Amino acid sequence: MSLLNPIVNILPDLNKAFLETIYMVGVSLAVALLIGLPLGVLLFTTTRNLFFENGIVNRSLGFAVNIVRSIPFIILLVALLPLTDLLTGSTIGPRAASVSLSVSAIPFFARIVETALREIDRGVIEAAIAVGATPWMIIKDVLLPEAKPGIIQGLTLTTISLIGYSAMAGTIGGGGIGDLAIRYGYYRYDNTVMITTIVVLICLVQLLQMVGDKVSYMVNKR
Amino acid sequence: MSLLNPIVNILPDLNKAFLETIYMVGVSLAVALLIGLPLGVLLFTTTRNLFFENGIVNRSLGFAVNIVRSIPFIILLVALLPLTDLLTGSTIGPRAASVSLSVSAIPFFARIVETALREIDRGVIEAAIAVGATPWMIIKDVLLPEAKPGIIQGLTLTTISLIGYSAMAGTIGGGGIGDLAIRYGYYRYDNTVMITTIVVLICLVQLLQMVGDKVSYMVNKR
Amino acid sequence: MIEIRSIRKEYVSKKNRVIGVDNVSLTIQTGEIYGIVGYSGAGKSSLLRCLNLLERPTGGNIIIDGIDLTSLSSKELRKQRQKIGMIFQHFSLVSSKTVYENVAFALRAAHRSKDATKLRVLELLEIVGLSDKKDVYPAQLSGGQKQRVGIARALANEPTVLLCDEATSALDPTTTKAILQLLKKISSELGITIVLITHEMEVVKELCHRVAVMQDGRVIEEGPVYEIFSQPKQELTKQFISSVLDFELPSHLIEESEGTIIKIQFEGQTAGESILSDTLQSHAVKGNILHGKIEYIQDVPLGILIIELIGDAVQIHSALEYIKNRSSSVEVLKHVTA
């Protein structure tokens, strides 16, 4: 009883933090998919010998992606506050945190998509070109389906990284499980909270990894 | 003059921070290589159909790797302070920060090594087995040389991620460029310094990426 | 008609420049089956891939049925490509799509309606004998079955030209035969022009009307298959043909035989003639066929027989003269004047 009590006490907080994490990770994952996926496809299809071959676009995008990846997350968080304000009308809270999480997830995911696309057998792409398919058809019907297992594993990796980064969202009041661990476990020496939240985090990550592996295996027809 | 002044003023700091970053990233990269590389090889060689096939070892290692990757870096940093104290005799400064950076780099790099090894054509490994080579010879003379380009690219990725993480080392007075950017840009609202440091960071990252790509290309005999 | 005009293809990398195709000009007639042979690295694939601009040539023009492909916009090029089917050596099927979807993809690329697509795919799968595998993924097919899906895809849009890059190597003989039969049928029934790369001279012999031999990016010999097989000019061509036509007589046979051994090459109609029978009936010699092969190349026989002639010297001499008069090539391998 005495052991369980503290855990029961933090359940409402934990629940709220959990939902906040889900919210932030969910939103930024969606954005990463929405923007990172096309960006990854673009990075891939503008390389040498592919149908959108364009060295300048390719190098500029690559440079932009590297820049975002160079900036420490906290700085990015701050640098993006005007954008955040513009987009969400606020610079604090989970919604605001989602903006910088999204921005940092986009290049990360784009690179992963690019790598997954690189794994596709060139012959398959050529066969689609030879058949007279439009670039759009090739992307939709060949590139994405063929890279699906890799992209799903990349999505798992991105999700797990986002959970890690979302812990820093506490800086701007984003909340979430990681922030709970830091604020109560670390600042307030509450080991119950610390251990509970970390266990929740580990379970979440393992679960995501398992589901990701499973889905990736299922869509793999090779 | 007035614009350049702040930059000139922080040059000594920038220099020190640069060295600190090099130190932290260097040490943890070395550790990641020393421990992550064998760990990655072990993760690969204990999978089904390979010479150290061992489901239990494989799953346990995989689980451990996932756990370390689940914990937010700041929490890891703090949780490892006793170990840090034991190893470095101090809990502050770049040396101390290197401990937790290393611990987080190990599983990251191990996974990358595992992925690179997976790319090796099975036939090549079988040819080595068929010739009667010992596991050690196969690892040394086949697996590692064949995966070298991938491992080097993984090393680049790890280095860049480490630079990002080292920015958080400020929590325990680690220093480094990322921390400098945060300290001036975030805590002191000094945009000149922040931009200078970020430019240094971007250059560093671009340089690393370029060198990594180059070396990886050079060792690729395919 | 495919006109290949001074095609050059260079591969430029940082370190060096490789010439894949070196100034090749060829004309391939409509309805023809055209073979390309040559060593590995000779430039066969590079040339073939230039035909539908999968590889953009560094110089030269590809004119198919009067349209210069190299001058087309990418949209027009896509349209032309739909008329050029291509069969890939490594099948190159989309692994995440079923057999049905793989073939349907080509039709959708040509903006066929959904119903038309369905009808056509089922028809094509019927043709290649894969109706029962339509919902199966490529990973569950054998090599021959995968290749047949590739053929169905290449034929989907009723192409006028079919390009095949080593479509049968690595397949077992039965499957190879079935696929060659299919290509033959397609060519004769639908009048499709087929250009095929192969390293099996058997395939050239059975299937092709004309053949080009490539070396170092150039076409070193070209002509009707029968001509190339019967009168090869280049050393390389001779080597290649020998895999089909040449044969070695076990040496002990030559040593042990008691008679005169001659090698006769028959060409064209002479092969069908009864040289041997006439000789034997008009001379008092015994003929013993030691080795021989008659190939029908495009229905024209080309044959070599090694015959041991036994009899007295005068009769043999006169028999030899008789044969020489009627055959294009006679060679005496061993002369015995017992």
Added chain:
Amino acid sequence: MIEIRSIRKEYVSKKNRVIGVDNVSLTIQTGEIYGIVGYSGAGKSSLLRCLNLLERPTGGNIIIDGIDLTSLSSKELRKQRQKIGMIFQHFSLVSSKTVYENVAFALRAAHRSKDATKLRVLELLEIVGLSDKKDVYPAQLSGGQKQRVGIARALANEPTVLLCDEATSALDPTTTKAILQLLKKISSELGITIVLITHEMEVVKELCHRVAVMQDGRVIEEGPVYEIFSQPKQELTKQFISSVLDFELPSHLIEESEGTIIKIQFEGQTAGESILSDTLQSHAVKGNILHGKIEYIQDVPLGILIIELIGDAVQIHSALEYIKNRSSSVEVLKHVTA
């Protein structure tokens, strides 16, 4: 001697169980060249890979020169593997090592001294004709050259057994011939036992002493090559052989011909005999060789001739009788009683 005793190999995955090899027992003599043929998926590679335990059989034993491989510790197994060379279909060279290093690796695996390794590698490269390529990386080699590096590696430790998995498919005819010659030489000079998988019956014909035909994991027919070629029992075997021996006479020839058309199969010594010549000289018929092929399989001739006999009915009848008495198989394709 290789004894394969009731070998089974099952592949178990979560969803299903595939039987790769189904209770195969074979004995391969020392110094023999043994061929394995069969459709894709028949279990050829699985069986071959069981021979050096690259694939551990689900049941059964592999006994090589009296040693049961399945019972060895991994250290002893490594030692035995050094005596079993293996040539892979896809070469499987270490791309990050030069030609020299690829071959040297095998020798180092057998703990040869540095000097001995160097001497042996240079010797091997000389044998396979690659001395000048020793410091080159595999990517810069042609297919045939890569395969020869694979052969040098397989031969490095003076193996007593050589396993080859489709070592020549996807190579041009000249390279194929060179590699087959090399294997033949190795086998006869060094007395190495060779087990080889191929889908080219030509290779079986030229190289093998005995052959096994596999289907669905089982060996359905096995025996000396000559026997299998001359008297195939299984339908599948017949199909495979037909790719070498069978040939179709252009149908118009049969229709247009005026005489009786017969197909004679010669076997063994009868092929060398002068059946045809004797027939023509003893009967008033004209003989016209329409088609024919004589193959020497292990130096023993096996031949088929399609002959048009022209003459009056009585003479033809008597000639047919005469031939039937002397040949093992005569078939009348078209009977004309003019």
Added chain:
Amino acid sequence: SPNTEDKKELKIGATTGPYADMVKEAIKPGLEDLGYKIEIVEFTDYIQPNKSLGNNSIDANLFQHKVYMDNFAKENDLKLSDLIIVPTAPMGIYSNKYNSLKEVKDGTSLAVPNDPVNLARALKVLVDEGLIEVDSNVDPLKVSEKDVTKNPKNIQLKPLESAQLPRATDSVDLSAVPGNFALAAKMDLKDALVLEKMPDMYRNVVAVNTKDVDAQFAKDIKSVVESDQFEKVIDDKFAGFGKPDWMN
């Protein structure tokens, strides 16, 4: 450190921002004149400076007030002592929306620091203003927004990282900004709707391990802070920082 008596190399910890600058510009030069070699260790949180002091990774720190220090020491079983109080910038409540706390409406949002040190100060200001009531038994080390017992105006507390508070002023109705960060963000302390009433026990102190209180270096630090030079630098560069009683 074995021989603390003639220790000449010092590591002084401070939180990033004005206090690290204060060490650097107002204390370090004086100590260097006395022959010390000074290394400043900057921290970005409020735990590690004390932990590091406790395990002798640093020799002194400057970032906290005495109340926090005492509680921290008790909680973590450390023996820490304050050496001397330094000028400290008062926390203020700022707003772009209201001109006075009296206007505060029901449901107003208020950004507060997310670390207990500064949160405790923010809550104290609110309590003093009569806006809320806080459980008086709560450990100031562990205080959180949940310890608010009465909140008649239903003020929405939004915990943020302290350095973020000035930046959040636009997003919330009210923001409780620690003085050091307000000054760093070039905010004018005079703009605050209300400033923290700061008794000395809430002003920051230079802290050392209790065992070092009588060490020469501790005495030297104290003397440097008490010097005129120190006060001059404060007046020049740290305007707005409220001086402790001993300086007046």
